[in-house]
Amino acid sequence: MKNIFICLMLLVTGFLISGCSNDKKQQIVDVYDKIKARDKIIVGVKYDTKPFGFIDNNQKISGFDIDLAHLIAKYLLDDPNKVEFVQVTPQNRILALNSGQIDMVIATMTVTEQRKQVVEFSRPYYIAGQAIMVNKDSDISNVNDLKNKKIIIVLGTTADRNIKNIAPESLIQGYRTYNDAFAALKNNRGDALITDDSILLGLIDNDKGFKILSKRYTQEPYAIALKKGPESHKLLFYIDNALNNMENSGELKKLKQKWIEN
Known part of the structure; x- marks a missing residue:
């Protein structure tokens, strides 16, 4: 009888562990697939960092990072207007990203080894100093x-x-x-x-x-930041491809000429 009880307990424990594992797998939602289903990207940007992200004289969000976000939307969703902007600061942008409030951060975010531990970074799109x-x-x-x-x-x-x-x-x-x-x-x-x-x-x-x-x-390489984890890897692939295409087509150079060199 004692042996039967032990076997039953092991069986129940196995089911519980299996269930928890399956629940954990189900909770991982691919960010790229989520964007495609929503048909819109949600981007964290700064509102006080001219010329990258700021409120212009018409009370609209403008800047290098804003234009870049529109280009990313064009490459991912074939429409540069399929983007929603959420204000972030240096203090809250990583939290907003990893909590799922936003899909990506495009906000003069410098790539550092410390930050690589908590977010995924694209290839750089601008080098500051x-x-x-x-x-x-x-x-x-x-x-x-x-x-x-x-x-x-x-x-x-x-x-x-x-x-x-x-x-x-x-x-x-x-x-x-x-x-x-x-x-x-x-x-x-x-x-x-x-x-x-x-x-x-x-x-x-x-x-x-x-x-x-x-x-x-x-040297401060700015890059697009994504949520840390495998759920962002597909999106990272498409964003890096988009940035490479922008560089080859001259689109990144045009953004620099528009917002920085002028």
Whole structure:
């Protein structure tokens, strides 16, 4: 009788484990298939990062990353307008991605080894470099002048991490958005602002009271981020193919000319 009871318990346990395994498999939904069924991509973008993602004078979301998202929609769904934008920040974009709120992040997101542990990255679509912006009358001319100076960064960005190597003896002030960081610099709450050169160019586009120092201290490859896991591998394949086609066709070059070089 005891042996029969043990056998029954093992049998039940086996069924439970098998059921849990099957449930787990059923929960994995391929992201590309989900997009095709929905007939729309949902993209996390920034709203405060001119010229990549910002609200223009007509109160519409615009920029390099926005145009890129439309091109991705064209390649995946044959229609550049089949895209929905969701605002993300450096602090919440990975959470929004891995929770399934969005399909992808196209938001000046730099590829790093640390981030590769939690998201899938496409091939890069743009290479930026971190630079220093100061008041045009500032006596700061290079990184050596940042000792004991108040340096402004945006929290959750690669500048947040790199500042410790670039200017280890500086005094760091972190802000949640680029607009807040630039406002702090304009109000003399800091001596310099460090972030990607392409973003700095957007900040001073309509404000000529500041200058960007010539040296670049890093290379920042921007890529499209997807949810970590096998459910994103098919989508990653199609996105990489789309980016390769955009490069070969000159579409990526046109985006750079439109938003960066002008």
